[in-house]
Amino acid sequence: MARISPAERFAAKATPGPVPAGLATPCQLWPEASLDRDGYGRFWIDGRYVPAHRYAYEQTRGPIPAGLELDHLCTVRRCVANDHLDPVDHRTNVLRSNGPAAVNARRTKCKADHDLTDPANVHVSFPPSHPNGMRKCRACAHDRARRTREPQLAPVATLPTRTTPERTAA
Ligand SMILES: [Zn+2]
Numbered sequence: 602m603a604r605i606s607p608a609e610r611f612a613a614k615a616t617p618g619p620v621p622a623g624l625a626t627p628c629q630l631w632p633e634a635s636l637d638r639d640g641y642g643r644f645w646i647d648g649r650y651v652p653a654h655r656y657a658y659e660q661t662r663g664p665i666p667a668g669l670e671l672d673h674l675c676t677v678r679r680c681v682a683n684d685h686l687d688p689v690d691h692r693t694n695v696l697r698s699n700g701p702a703a704v705n706a707r708r709t710k711c712k713a714d715h716d717l718t719d720p721a722n723v724h725v726s727f728p729p730s731h732p733n734g735m736r737k738c739r740a741c742a743h744d745r746a747r748r749t750r751e752p753q754l755a756p757v758a759t760l761p762t763r764t765t766p767e768r769t770a771a
Pocket residue numbers: 621627628629675676677680681682685
């Protein structure tokens with residue numbers, strides 16, 4: 602049997618995932634079993650593990666400029682789609698990780714001050730637009746449902762506008 606190349610081995614590991622919002626192509630997901638402690642894929646090559654997304658980028662788009670980090674535009678750490686990776690400096694990477702999506706994922710309270718650290722109060726779903734999972738506050742959902750069940754009050758009748766007597770010219 603012919604020896605399979607690292608590129609073939611690599612390609613066989615990734616499976617297409619959902620297309621994240623704002624991107625044109627699906628994520629290429631590295632198997633859960635081959636992730637590092639931080640959730641990034643790792644690929645065995647030349648007797649050592651390398652980060653799978655960095656390998657994907659360098660194989661297809663060339664060397665990552667010195668000092669730059671690869672930011673996952675899709676925010677899916679185990680994604681190795683080279684077009685979901687953007688080389689940025691560390692500062693940009695940190696700033697982006699303080700963006701609305703990232704901040705939301707770290708929030709401990711919802712807008713109504715309910716606890717988002719309590720797993721019983723948090724509903725996590727995985728719609729195609731949020732392959733990393735989307736968190737929803739159950740207490741808020743409950744409140745919303747109750748409000749819509751409550752009978753709506755009849756609109757208050759508007760008072761007739763007072764008419765000012767027309768001043769007659771002398
Ligand atoms: Zn991706």
